[in-house]
Amino acid sequence: MFNTLTQKFSSVYRDLSGQSRLTEKNIQETLQEVRLALLDADVAHSVVESFIKAIESRSIGEAVLNTLTPQQTLIKIVYEELVRLCGEPFSGLPLQVSPPAVILISGLQGCGKTTTTAKLAQWLQTTLHKKILLTSVDIYRPAAISQLNVLANAIGAAFYVPGEESNPVAMAKSALEQATIAFYDVLLIDTAGRLHIDEGMMAELKAIHQAIHPIETLYVADGLTGQDAVLSAQAFHSTLPITGVILTKMDADTKGGAALSIRSIIEKPIKFLGVGEKTDALEPFHPERIASRILGMGDVLTLIEEAEQKLDRAQTKKFQKKLLQGDRFTLEDYHEQLKNMHALGGVGKILEKLPAAGQFQSMLADKMNDTTLKKMEVILCSMTRHEKNFPAIISGSRKVRISKGSGTAIQDINHLLKNFEQVKKLSQKFARKESREKLLRKMQNLF
C-alpha cells in the first residue's frame, strides 16, 4: 500500500549514499525529495511542511554529535518522526465495561462504514467471542439498512430492526434497550454517511452519541482520500469525541498519506485497516510496520515473521552463515532459496516486501517472475551436486547435458548462471555497506 513512497525514499537514500558528509545543500535537496514524496502520497500539505521543518531542525543539530554516518542519521530521524506520526500500536477495544459496550460508527458518505461495522462484528465474534448486536440508523440512503442486515446474516450476528421508530436517535436508543435486555456484549451502531459541513446531520450524530454513550466512537475514513482528509476528520472530531480511526480500502495501491494526516490532526489512534470488501478483511493497525515500509525498509518485519513460520530454521541459519562467507555461497544454496520462494508465496509477494524496493524491483522483476523461477528450478534439478557446489566447472558440454535433461535452452542456463553471479555480488556489496544483522535479514528475504 505504501509502495510508491517506499520507492521515493529509496531513491532519496541512493542520492545520499557515497557522500561522506551531509552538507546543508545536501539536506535541502533530500528534504525536498522527501517533501515531494509525501505530497505525492497525499499527506496533507500542512502536515508535510511541519514534518520537513521538524526533520530539518533535528538533523542539523544532531549530525555532528552522532557517531552514525550522516546518511544514517538522517534516515534515523525521518524514521523516528514517521513512527511518531503514525501513532501508537493497536491496543484493543475498551470493552471492559458493564455490557452492552456500545460502538458508534461514523464517517463521510461511501467511506465504508456499513462494511466496516460488519467486519468489526466478525472480528469481535471470532477473536473475542463476543455476543454482538448490530443495528443501522441510516434511514436516508436507499437500502442502507438492508445492506447491514444482509451482512449480519452472512456473519451470523444478530440484527436489530427498530420497529416503529423513524428517527435515528430514537432508533439508537431502542437498539440499546434491546441489547441490554437480551444481554448482548457489544452493540454496534452504523450511521448514515454525512458531510462534515452539514450542520443538521452533524447535530443528529451528536444527539445519537449523547443518547447512547458509546465506549468507542470510530471515525471511518477512506484510504484513498487526498488533502481533504484533515478537514473532514477535524470537523467530525470537534462534533464528536472520536476515540479511534479505521482506514478503509487500503487494499488499493494508495500511498495512504491520509493515515498520517488524520492521525496528526485528531491525535487518536488508527485501530484497524480495511483491506478488502469481505467481512474478514480487517487488520489491526501496526504503526511501526507502516513507518518502516514508508521508510524503504519494506515490510521486512512481516516477511521475517512469515519466513520464520514457513521455513526450516536450521536451514535458514546455515544459509545465513554461507552468505557471510561470501564466495562460498553456491548454486546449491541458491537452489534451496528458490524453493523457499515458493513457500513464501512467489516472486511478486516477496518483491513487494523487499527493502529498498525501488532499486531492486526494476532490477529483478524482469529477470524473475514465477515462470522463470520454475524454469530455474528445473535447470538446477538437472545439475549434479558437484556442479552446484563448484559452478565454475559448468562447461559447454555440461551445459548441453543439463539443457537436455531439463528441456531448456543453453541460453536459459547461461541466464541462470549470470543471475546467480549477480545475486552473489549484490550480497557482497551489501556485506560491506550494512551491518551484519541487517544484511542477514535482507539477503534472507531476497531470494
Add this chain to the structure above:
Amino acid sequence: MTLLDRLKTSLSKTRARFTSGLARLFLGKKEIDPHWQEAIQTLLLTADLGPKTTEYLLGRLAETVARENLKDSDLLFSALKKELTLILEPCARPLIVDDFPKPAVILVVGVNGSGKTTTIGKLAYSLQAAGKKVLLAAGDTFRAAAIPQLQSWGNRHNISVIAQSPGADSAAVIYDALQASRARGLDVLIADTAGRLHTQSHLMEELKKIKRVLAKCDPSLPHETMLVLDATTGQNALRQVEEFHKAIPITSLAITKLDGTAKGGILFALANQYHLPVRFIGIGEGREDLKPFDATLFIEALFNP
C-alpha cells in the same frame, strides 16, 4: 514544541491562509506580493492538484510574470485562472444521448463507494425528466443490497430496473437489459456495476467480460463508459483512471461529492494527462444534485473556502 504541536499550529495557519490569504495577497493590490508563489502553491496543493501539476502551473505563471512584466496582483490572479481554464475547458463536453443510436448504452464503473449507483439514479431521473425512456441494469450483483438500492431509485421515479438475484453474472444481467431496452424501443440503458479497486485483476476481468458481451451484440457498445470519481480522492485517482482505462476504455468521467470541502483538484492532473470529457458533477444525494460539468464554475469553487 512537539511535532504534533507544530502540526496543529501550522494546520490552523493553513486554513486561515486558505480562506482569506489568497484574496489578501491578490485582490485590489497594485503590487504583487513577494510570497505569491508560496500562496498559490498552498492553494493548489491543498486542492489535490498534486505536486507535479502544481509545479507545472507555477512554472507557467512565473513565465507569464516575467514575459509580461506583471506587476499588478489582480493580473496575476487572472493569469492563474486563465492557466487553470486552459487545462479544464477542453474537458467540459456534456453528455448528449441523442448523439448515440437508440438505445444509448451507458456503463458506469468506478472504485468502491465513489457514488456510481447514486449518480445513475440522478442521471436516470434527469433523462426521464427530459422526456427520455430509460432502463436501468442492476449490474452490481456482489455488494450486499446493491440491487435494492438501485431498485429503490427506480421505484421512486417509475423507472424499470432489470435485475437478477445476488451473485448472478453481471454481464448476463446487463445483456438481458440490453435485449429488453431494444425490445421496448427505449432511449437509454444505464448499467450499474459493482465497485472495484483497480488493483483487483479478477474484477477488472469481469469488466472486460461485460464489454465483450455487449460488443458482441454491437461493436460500438457501450457507447459511453463513465468512470465515477469521488472528489475527495487524492493522487490515487490517476492510478484509477489509468488502470480502468487499461481494462476497458473509459470514455468519460463524473466527479461526485463536490458539495463537501474537497475541491476535486485531481481533475487538473487528469485533464492534463487523459483528455477525457468530464460529464457531470455530483453535489448532493438528492435526485436533482447532478449537474453538467462547467469548467469556469469549477475553477471559481477552487478559490472559495
